[in-house]
Amino acid sequence: NLYRITTGKKGEAIALRFLKKQGYKILEKNYKTKLGEIDIIGRDGSYTSFIEVKARANKRFGLPEESVDSRKQAKLIKAALCYIKEKSIKNALLRFDVVSILNINAASPKINLIKNAFEAGPWR
Numbered sequence: 001n002l003y004r005i006t007t008g009k010k011g012e013a014i015a016l017r018f019l020k021k022q023g024y025k026i027l028e029k030n031y032k033t034k035l036g037e038i039d040i041i042g043r044d045g046s047y048t049s050f051i052e053v054k055a056r057a058n059k060r061f062g063l064p065e066e067s068v069d070s071r072k073q074a075k076l077i078k079a080a081l082c083y084i085k086e087k088s089i090k091n092a093l094l095r096f097d098v099v100s101i102l103n104i105n106a107a108s109p110k111i112n113l114i115k116n117a118f119e120a121g122p123w124r
Contacts, residue, residue, distance in 0.1 A: 007055050007056075007057070007104055008053075008055065010055065010104060011053050011054070011055025011099075011101050011104055012029070012030075012039055012040070012053050014055070014101055014104070014109060014111065015039070015040060015051070015053040015099040015101065015111075016029070016040065018099065018111050018113070019040065019042055019051070019099065019113075022044070022113065023044065023045075024042040024043065024044050024049070025042060025043040025044075026040060026041075026042050027041045027042055027043060027048070028040070028041040028083075031079065031083060033078075033079045033082040033083070034082075035075065035078040035079050035082060036075035036076060036078055036079035037079060038050050038051070038052070038076060038079050038080065038083065039051055039052055039053040040053065040099075041083060044095075044097075044115075046093050047093045047094065047095045048089065048092050048093065048094050048095070049094075049095045049096070049097045049115075050076060050079075050080045050083070050094070050095070050096050050097070051096075051097045051098070051099060052068055052072070052076060052096070052097075052098050052099070052117075053098075053099045053101070054067055054068060054098060054099070054100050054101070055100075055101040055102075055104040055109075056101070056102055056103075056104065057103065057104055057105050058102075058103065059102065063100060063102065064100040064101060064102060065098050065100040065112065065114055065117070068098050068117065068118070073096070073118050076096060077096075077120045080094070080096070080120070094120070095115065095116050096116065096117050096118050096119075096120065097113065097114060097115050097116070097117055098113075098114040098117040099111065099112070099113055099114075100112040100113075100114065
């Protein structure tokens, strides 16, 4: 629905500004594959980070990061593998981060960066 799309776009814009302030170099936005989409791909020091952005207006349905369940993680991992293959990335430090944004419609939403939010297992 339109509200979800608008919230998602607003969340990604907030996350991009926040990540840049944290020193991330943004490599890609909305990276799409047949297997899924990655909201943001960035460099944080020597890590290539695959970043999922979750935004909510309130806690009625739980914290935003709680929606990055095992099914969503599996999709992100598959999309990340496509990116790694497409860019011929070898021997890189890779990580999955989540940017959680609560009270997205407030003047100052609560932003939480969870580095290494979940593991992908061995990269092969």
